[in-house]
Amino acid sequence: MTDITDITDTDTATRTSATGTADLVASLRAVFRSGRTRPIDWRRSQLTALRALFTENRDAIADALYADLRKPRFEAYAAEVDLPVREIDHTLAHLEEWLAPEPLAAESLAGLPDGTTAGTHYEPLGTVLVVAPWNYPVQLSLVPVAGALAAGNTVILKPSELAPATSELLARLVPRYLDPEAVAVFEGGVPETTELLAQRFDHIFYTGNGTVGRIVMRAAAEHLTPVTLELGGKSPVFVDRDTDLSVVATRLAEAKFRNAGQTCVAPDYVLTDPATARGLEVALAEAVHGMFGDDPQTSDAYGRIVNRRHFDRIAALLDSGTLVFGGRTDRDDVYIAPTVLTGVRADDAVMREEIFGPVLPIVEVDGLDEAIAFINDRDKPLALYGFTENETTRGRLAAETSSGGLGFGLPMAHLRVPDLPFGGVGESGLGSYHGPHSIAAFSHRRARLDVPLS
Ligand code: NAD
Numbered sequence: 001m002t003d004i005t006d007i008t009d010t011d012t013a014t015r016t017s018a019t020g021t022a023d024l025v026a027s028l029r030a031v032f033r034s035g036r037t038r039p040i041d042w043r044r045s046q047l048t049a050l051r052a053l054f055t056e057n058r059d060a061i062a063d064a065l066y067a068d069l070r071k072p073r074f075e076a077y078a079a080e081v082d083l084p085v086r087e088i089d090h091t092l093a094h095l096e097e098w099l100a101p102e103p104l105a106a107e108s109l110a111g112l113p114d115g116t117t118a119g120t121h122y123e124p125l126g127t128v129l130v131v132a133p134w135n136y137p138v139q140l141s142l143v144p145v146a147g148a149l150a151a152g153n154t155v156i157l158k159p160s161e162l163a164p165a166t167s168e169l170l171a172r173l174v175p176r177y178l179d180p181e182a183v184a185v186f187e188g189g190v191p192e193t194t195e196l197l198a199q200r201f202d203h204i205f206y207t208g209n210g211t212v213g214r215i216v217m218r219a220a221a222e223h224l225t226p227v228t229l230e231l232g233g234k235s236p237v238f239v240d241r242d243t244d245l246s247v248v249a250t251r252l253a254e255a256k257f258r259n260a261g262q263t264c265v266a267p268d269y270v271l272t273d274p275a276t277a278r279g280l281e282v283a284l285a286e287a288v289h290g291m292f293g294d295d296p297q298t299s300d301a302y303g304r305i306v307n308r309r310h311f312d313r314i315a316a317l318l319d320s321g322t323l324v325f326g327g328r329t330d331r332d333d334v335y336i337a338p339t340v341l342t343g344v345r346a347d348d349a350v351m352r353e354e355i356f357g358p359v360l361p362i363v364e365v366d367g368l369d370e371a372i373a374f375i376n377d378r379d380k381p382l383a384l385y386g387f388t389e390n391e392t393t394r395g396r397l398a399a400e401t402s403s404g405g406l407g408f409g410l411p412m413a414h415l416r417v418p419d420l421p422f423g424g425v426g427e428s429g430l431g432s433y434h435g436p437h438s439i440a441a442f443s444h445r446r447a448r449l450d451v452p453l454s
Contacts, residue, residue, distance in 0.1 A: 025199045028154040046149040053177040067165035070304035080138040115452040122443035124152030126202030133208040134162035135262040147438025154182045161189035228431035234268035240388035249283035255411035260303040261358035265383045271371040305334040314357035320348035380426035385411045
C-alpha cells in the first residue's frame with residue numbers, strides 16, 4: 001500500500017537547533033550514567049512536573065493547537081491535555097507495582113542448588129529519542145516522553161515541524177517543568193531529524209508514516225538500536241445488518257470527523273451490505289449535521305487540514321464513488337467538508353492510500369465473508385472496528401483478521417484505556433505503549449539468577 005506520504009510543507013519553515021547533536025546526546029548519556037534518573041522518586045517528580053505542565057498551560061496548549069490545526073478547544077482539552085493527564089495519573093498510581101521485580105516460581109529452578117532464586121526486573125535503557133507527528137502534536141510528543149521518564153531514561157523529543165506553534169511551545173515549556181539536564185526538546189525538520197538519527201540512542205520511538213518509519217529503522221539498525229514504530233494505515237469498519245444505524249452513525253462520525261479526520265486510528269472506510277449502506281448514508285448525514293450544523297466551515301467544532309500539501313492530497317481523493325454529502329473544499333482556508341462517498345470500489349483512488357482526512361468511503365460487500373476477505377487482502381491496519389451485536393460475527397472478526405487494535409461498538413475508545421497496549425502490527429507499526437506497556441517499551445527486562453555459595 002502507498003504510504004500517506006513523506007510530504008513536508010514548503011510553507012513551513014524549519015528551525016535549526018544551535019546545540020550540536022552529538023554533544024547533546026553525550027550530555028544526556030552522561031546524566032543517565034550518573035544514575036540520577038533511576039530512583040523512583042526522580043521519576044515520580046518528573047511525572048508530577050509533567051502533569052503540572054499540562055494543567056497550568058491548558059490555554060496555551062489549546063492556542064498553539066488552534067494556530068497549527070484550527071483544533072477546536074474542546075478537542076484540544078480532551079485529546080491533548082486530559083488524556084495525557086489521565087495517563088500520567090494512572091502511571092503515578094501504579095508505578096511501583098509495574099516496576100516491581102517478578103520472581104520466578106520455584107519449580108522452574110529444578111536442578112539448581114537449594115536456596116536459588118530467580119526473576120526478572122525492568123532496567124531503563126539509557127537515552128531515548130522520541131520523534132513525534134503533527135496531528136496530535138502534544139499528546140503524541142509527551143505521552144511517549146512520560147513513558148520514557150517513568151522507565152528511568154533521559155530523553156530527546158523531536159516535535160513535528162508541521163505543527164510549528166506547538167513545537168515552539170513544547171521547546172519553551174518542557175525545560176521549565178522537566179529536569180533540563182535529562183530531557184531536551186530538539187526542534188527541526190528533515191535535516192535535523194536526519195542528524196539526530198545518525199547518533200546512537202538506546203531506543204527510538206517514532207510516530208508517523210511508514211515511509212519515514214523505514215528511514216528510522218534503517219538508521220537504528222546501524223547502532224542495533226531497538227525501535228517502536230507507531231504508524232498508520234487504512235482502519236476498516238464493518239457495519240452488520242440489523243444494527244441501530246443512528247447509534248452507529250453518531251459514533252462513526254465522531255471518530256471520523258474530529259480533528260478533520262487526521263487521526264491515526266480514525267475509521268478509514270466502511271464495509272457493509274448494500275441495504276445497510278443506504279440507511280447508513282442517511283444516518284451519517286444526520287449525525288454530521290448534528291455535529292457541525294448547516295455549514296461546517298463556519299462551525300467552531302470543525303478543524304482544518306494541516307497544510308496545503310495535505311489539502312491537495314485529500315482533495316484528489318474526492319473523485320471516487322458517488323458523493324452522499326460534503327465534498328466542498330476551500331484551499332485558502334485548508335477546509336475540506338466532512339464527506340461521505342458511497343459505491344466506492346476497491347481500485348478507486350480513495351482506497352489506495354490512508355485517507356487521513358475527513359472523507360469516509362462506503363464499500364459494499366455482500367456479507368461478513370467478503371468483508372473479512374477484503375480486510376485480509378490489504379495491509380494489517382492499526383485498528384479494526386465492528387458494529388454488530390452478533391457474538392459469532394465478533395468472534396470471526398477477532399479470529400480471522402489481524403490489526404493493531406480491535407474495537408467493537410465505539411471506534412477509537414481503545415486508545416483511552418491505558419492498560420491496553422496501543423500499537424500496530426505489520427505495516428501499521430512495531431511495538432506498543434501506554435500505561436504498563438510504556439514501561440515495557442522503554443526498559444530492558446533483565447533476567448537475574450542468585451545461586452547461594454554454600
Ligand atoms: P510528520 O510529517 O509530522 O512526520 C513525523 C515525524 O517524522 C516528524 O517529526 C518529522 O520531522 C519526521 N520526519 C519527516 N520526514 C522525515 C525524514 N525524511 N527523515 C527523518 N524524519 C522525518 O507526520 P506524518 O508522518 O505526516 O503523520 C501522519 C502519519 O502518522 C499517518 O500515517 C498516521 O496514521 C500516522 N500516525 C500514527 C500514529 C500512531 O499512534 N500509530 C499517531 C499519529 C499518526
